[in-house]
Amino acid sequence: MKFDVTPLLQAAVQSYRSPDPDGSNGALGLAKLMRISNGILSRKVSPLDTGAHCSPEEFITICRETGDLTPLHAMAAALGCVLLPMTPEAAADVSPVLATNFKEAGEWLQAASDAYATPALSDNQLAQATKEGIESIQATANTLGQLYAKNAAAKAARVTPLRAAA
Template sequence: MTLDVTPLLQAAVMSYRSPDSNGSNGALGLAKLMRISNGILSRKVSPTDQGAHCSPEEFITICKETGDLAPLHALAAALGCMVMPMPQDATGEMSPTLATNFKEDGEWLQAASAAYAAPAVSDNMLAQATREGIESIRATANTLGQLYAKNAEGKVTRLTTVKAA
C-alpha cells in the first residue's frame, strides 16, 4: 500500500492554531515554533515540491503541535501497521489494570480461536476478532503506560551532594 503522507502534513500545518491569542496560525505560526521560515516549512509540506522533505524530528513536531495524527496513521498504514496511543501518565494501583488486560486478552483469544475453528471465517467473526484484538492491544498499552509512569516516578530528578564529616 503506497500512500503519500505529504498532503496530510500540509493539511496539519495549515490547521495549526497558536495557543497564544496574538500568535500566528497555520504555517506562519508553526514555522516560528519550529524556528524555521514560513517559506521553508510550506515548501517541506508541499505535495508539488519534490525537492524538500520534513526530517523525522520535524514530522514529530508537526504532529505533536497540531494534534493531527493523520500523517502518522497514514505512515503506519503504508507499512501495514496501525498506531495506538500509549498513555504514560497512568498511576495508581496496578491490579485493576492487569485484570482488565487479562480479561481483554482472554476475549481476544476466545474470538480468534472460535473464528479459526469454524469451517469458514464470516465477516462478523472477523469483525468480532478484530475488535477484541484491538481491545487487547489497548489494554496492553494501558498496562505498559502504567509501568512507564512508575518507572518515571522512580527516577532521580535532583542530585544533592553530601559533605564528608
C-alpha cells in the first residue's frame, strides 16, 4: 500500500490557523512558528518539488500545530499499522509495561487478521496466531499483576496500627 504523504502535509499547512487573532494563517503563520521562511516551508510540502522534504521534527510540528494527523495516519497505514491516539497527559503516563501491552496486542491482532484473511489456514499460521495471542494474554496478566501489587501496597500504607489501651 502506498500513500503520498506530501499532499497531505501541504493540506495541513494550508489549514493552519494562528491562535493569535492578528497572526498569519496557512504557510505564512506556521513558517513563523517553525522559524523558517514561508517559501522554504511551502517548498517542503509541495508535491511538485521533489528536492525539498520535511525533517521528522518539522513533520511532527506540522501535525501538532495544525491538529491535522492525516499525514501521520497515512504513514502508519502505508506500514500496515493503525495509530492509537492519546492525550499528552495519557502519553506521559504510559509505562513501559503498557507499551509492551500495546505491542503484544498489535501483534496478536495482526496475526488474527492474517489468519482470518487467508482462504485456508495452515498449521504454521494457526501456531503463529496462537503464539501471538498467548503473548498478548501474558502481557495483560503481567500488567494486572503489577496493578494488584500497587493496590495492595496502597492498602498496606493506609492501615493504621492498633495501640493497646492503657
